[in-house]
Amino acid sequence: MSNTVKWSFSADCCLRRCQRQYFLQQVAAFHSANDAVRREAFLLKQIKTPELWHGSLVHRGIELYVAPRLTGNEPIDWARAVELTAEMAKRQFDFSANRHYREPGMTKGKAGDDYCALRAHEEANGVSQDDCEAAIGVIEQSFSNLAEMTDLLAEIRGRGKYWPELQVRITYDAAFIEAHIDLLFFRGFGKPTIVDWKVSESQGTSDAALQTALYAWVLCQHPSWHVSRAEDCELLEVQLLTKAVLRHRADQATFDRLEDRIYLSVNDMKALGIGEKFELANIERFDFAGNPNSRAFCSMQPLCRKLLTETELAENAAAQNHSRSRRKLAHVYTQPQLF
Secondary structure, three states: OOOOEEEOHHHHHHHHHOHHHHHHHHHHOOOOOOOHHHHHHHHHHOOEOHHHHHHHHHHHHHHHHOHHHHHOOOOOOHHHHHHHHHHHHHHHHHHHHOOHHHOOOOOHHHHHHHOOOEHHHHHOOOOOOHHHHHHHHHHHHHHHHHHHOHHHHHHHOOOOOOEEEEEEEEEEOOEEEEEEEEEEEEEEOOEEEEEEEEOOOOOOOOOHHHHHHHHHHHHHHOHHHOOOOHHHOEEEEEEOOOOEEEEEEOOHHHHHHHHHHHHHHHHHHHHOOOOOOOOHHHHHHOOOOOOHHHHHOOOOHHHHHHHHHHHHHHHHHHHHHHHHHHHHHHHHHOOOOOO
């Protein structure tokens, strides 16, 4: 039995926020239809809030309609990029509104870029076509702003090869580490620039420095990228709704803090039995979120409640059986002695 666990920054944050959500989302979720609980966990894991949906659309649009033009060092047709990404948004909205994601046999691979599951459709709380128009508005604003960021585009252009939406995976100690890089290119040999697209007006968290450093760290750990020094890695955080560009540079001290974070997090996961063979009963090892807001906005809430109710019913039934057994024994042992 392998004790290796999968680690990513989002998974670690989920575990810190709610262990029960982590179990359902990161451990139980599985696309196989043979296990109803695991299949439901997988479906609920796909549910997106409007903000997450907007971000995924813009990221995919950049990957499909902007990055290839950079690679070919060709002019970017921004109007066409907006048009095609907006069409994708409409198809995804219709897919979600019709709840196709719950159809038997439906998979993300089969649906392709049309696949989408929006929280409003899952909860059936009066979603309207205005929600689709809002997404298209974010797409238009994001691409328009990026087109006007001429200094940034001049810095990005002419770099030869680009890697959009790059997944980098490494093995580190007792963990598989995963990092998702929005856009990667090299300024020179061993000198990467990592672009992190932000499609949100919310402020960054206190973990932002470590999260951005993770992208540089995995490149330094992975032998294929030939990156040896933290200081050679440049990180550009691009706020597409405000046209702000934040520049970050990693250093060895930041890498040390990140490695400490990973080490402690992996130990916490292993203490909970993560990495062992899946057993639904192991969910009892995982605590609920302490913050009510975390519970209120959790997509796993319906399944979590169902499992909790079933557990309580089973415990109550067991308690009643135990009580009846005790009464029956008491009835037997209190019979009067006739002889």
